[in-house]
Structure formats: structure tokens, C-alpha cells
Amino acid sequence: MIRDPKDLKRYTASERANHWVVGISFILLALSGLAFFHPAFFPLTQLFGGPVWARIIHPYLGVLMAVSFLGLFIRFRHLNKMTPADKEWLSKAKQMVDGDDHNMPEQGKYNGGQKVMFWALAVCMLLMTVSGIFIWRAWFGFDITLVRLGAVVHAAAGAVMIGLIMVHVYAAIWVKGTIRAMWYGTVTRAWAKQHHRGWYRQVTGK
């Protein structure tokens, strides 16, 4: 477990733990939720001990995710305020995706794309929670129009959220040296200087 003592701390242990509670509940929710959405995914219910168990467990996992997501939201909302530099970053995001980040403006702890991701996920999570309550028949019985609306919103926001998380995961895979920040909390100085120079200056004083 010897690592470079000069590595930079990006996430605390409790932030990481919180992230993974959200992550695990999200994966389980996505797998069981897709099963109820399209017949092609129905066999995924076998991962949960059969379709009836999948139906019973899914909403409770939803509660777990909503609560733990709220934790992440409170922790990180201040770091995700949009700035003019973020808008500039976003307008140049295509160049970055194409593999050229030389023109990207300097970024703090999070870049414009990460901030958009943060707020988009927060909106989806809110929609998922409210619509999920509308369609949770084991505990609630809402007016049929609300239930129908809830079903549509839940499916749509769920699909968007799965797409967003795919992008989130892929971004972490694409940008080398990123995933370790969520495993054990540190990144190399070079990584920070490359991708988040503003944050690098702030934490190193350079």
C-alpha cells in the first residue's frame, strides 16, 4: 500500500463510501428497472431471485439511492456552481471529445461537463423519487392519472439517468488515472495539473 506521498487527496473516505452506496444501488436499480421496462431485459430479474423479488426489492433500493444521493448532493453542490469558465469549457467540449484538449480553459475541481452531469443527475433523481412514490403500489394508492404520469416520467427519467451514468462511467475510464480517485481517494499531481489545473494550483499553491 505504498503510494506516492505527494499524490493529491481528491476524495475523503466518507465521500467515497457515499459514492459507492449510490453506485451499487444505482446498478441494482438499473438492472431491475430495465427488466420492467422492456421484455428484452426481463431475464435480469433472475439476478434478484426472480421477478417477484425484483419487483419487491426495486423500490426499497430506490429509497436507499434517493437518501444516499441526497448525501452526495449536499456534499458536492457548492463545488458544482456554474461559472463563465465552465460555459467556455462546454462550448469547446467537442474538441476535447475529439481528442484535443489544448484549447480547453483552466478548470477547478470540476469542469463544466462534470457540473452539467451533476445537475442533470440531481434533476433525474428528484423525478425518479417523486414518480417512484406515485407508482409504488405496495405502500401508496394515488389517483390513476398521477400513476400513469408517474409511470411515464419514471421510465423516461430512468432511461436518461442510465444514459448519463454510462457517460459518467465512460468518462472515468477514458480519462486515465481518474478511477483511483473513487477507489482510494488520491490522484497524481500530473493528473490534476492536466485536467483540473485550477484545483491543482489551489491545493499545491503552485
Place this chain on the structure above:
Amino acid sequence: MALQSLDIKQRSATTTPPPQARQTVEIAKLIDVSACIGCKACQVACMEWNDVRDEVGSNHGVYDNPMDLTEKSWTVMRFSEVEQNNKLEWLIRKDGCMHCSDPGCLKACPAPGAIIQYSNGIVDFHQENCIGCGYCVTGCPFNVPRISKTDSKAYKCTLCSDRVAVNQAPACAKSCPTGAIQFGSKEDMKDYAAKRIGDLKERGFDKAGLYDPEGVGGTHVMYVLHHADQPGLYAGLPENPSVSPLVSLWKGFAKPLATLALAGVALGSLFHYVTKGPNEVSKEIEDEIEREDKEEAK
């Protein structure tokens, strides 16, 4: 009611065609509201044939008993007192599953084979495949399916699919003392209804007509109504029922569209990585940091 030797037209949560080489005659139950005396023999026959016994409820001061459909009461008489042409009328409608040609329940159901539509028109719930999500309730335009509080399965009228399979009329039709419940091919039932409607018109009910709503592709339980222009009089029978556009959106084109979009994001990511390569820290910056470290060490 699984394992019946009936031919299948549609199966819930199934994207490939069901076996459909054989075609059966479309059947229908015709409920002549004008001939119903509200004796509830049909309710009793339904309980008896299907071996369901609802809990004995309490008197609510009206004739409706039980007050609503439940997982154990698959049909109930709904009594409405209305005034038409300055006369009091007592309208009694036998409520239950309408067996739609375009069933909202089946469309919404996520469990393969939990809801089956036979080629004779019967829409049947197969409880052993039901997962208890209640999507059928969300999909039904007539508010018919009920989720059991004890086993979380959905229940409703089967149109006695087990009896029909062996050429018997549904238990309710068999028991009706006034002939208000008729059973036969849908065509014959329409002919019979036309005669009844003719009779009613002669007797002054000039708005008499058949309730076989087109919005759900027609139904396999039809009503003869004396006031077919106002189905709402009959304990809120919907005037123009159809599968809610929200349900069609949800279980219609959103389903393949979202699935394709997600596959697109996944494949797009993979091919981005393969074509553009990973985003690594540049050698320049690595060297910079190394140089700084060496300077500091001096």
C-alpha cells in the same frame, strides 16, 4: 388459468408472435342492462364457479354489495338512481372486465405470459406469472384489475375461459334468470343486441344502443343500454374509453426508442475509446512534475 388448449392472440411482454395458425371464433358476452333485475345471481355463480369467496362486508345503505370489485369479487352489480324524462330510473349495470380487443392491461404488463389474449377475445390473467407490480391497473381504461392484499397478484373476470374452452357459457350467463346475460359469438351477440335495441326504441327509449367502444378496438363484454348516448349514467361507464396516451407512450414507442438510445450510448463510448484512444496525462506534464521534484530535492 394456465395450460388451456385455447389459441393465443397476444401475450404480455412478448415481442415475437404467439402461435396463431389456428383461428377461433370471436365470442362475446352481452349484458342487456334493460333486462337486469339486480338479483346478483351472476355474482353468486361467479364466486361459486371460480371458487372465490369474498369477506362478508357491511351494509352501506345501498344495494351495491360488495361496494367494489376486489380480488375475490370479479363482478359486481352497480346500482344508479337517475332521472330521465322526468321519471326515476334504476339502472343496474353488471361491472367487470370488458375483455377489450386492445387491452391496456396487457400492453402495460411487464411479465411475459402473465396476461394472455386468446384468439376468441378473452383476456386472461395467469397469476403464476404475475409479479404484482400493478401495471395492469395503470393500463386498464375501465379500472377493473385488483391486486390481492395477501398474495400481491392481479385478479379479474376470466370470462370463464375454462368453461368457454369446453363450449360452456360463462357461469354468470348460465345463472341469469332473466336472460339479461347472453353469450355466443360476437357476431350473434351483435345481432341479438340489434333486436333488443329495436324493442327498446319501440318502447320509447329512442337513444337505446350497443356499448362496444371503438377506442379499445371493441370489447368482448358488451352492454345494451337504454341511454347509449349517456353511458356515464350507468355508474360512470366511460363514454369513450381508450388506452391512455400516457400508457401508449410509456409502453409504446418509448420502449424500443430508449433501448436503442442506451445501446447507442454504450456502443458510442466503446467506439470512441477505440477510435480516439484514452485521454492520458501528457508526457510534458509528467516531466514538469518530475523536474520540480528534482529541484525541490536539491
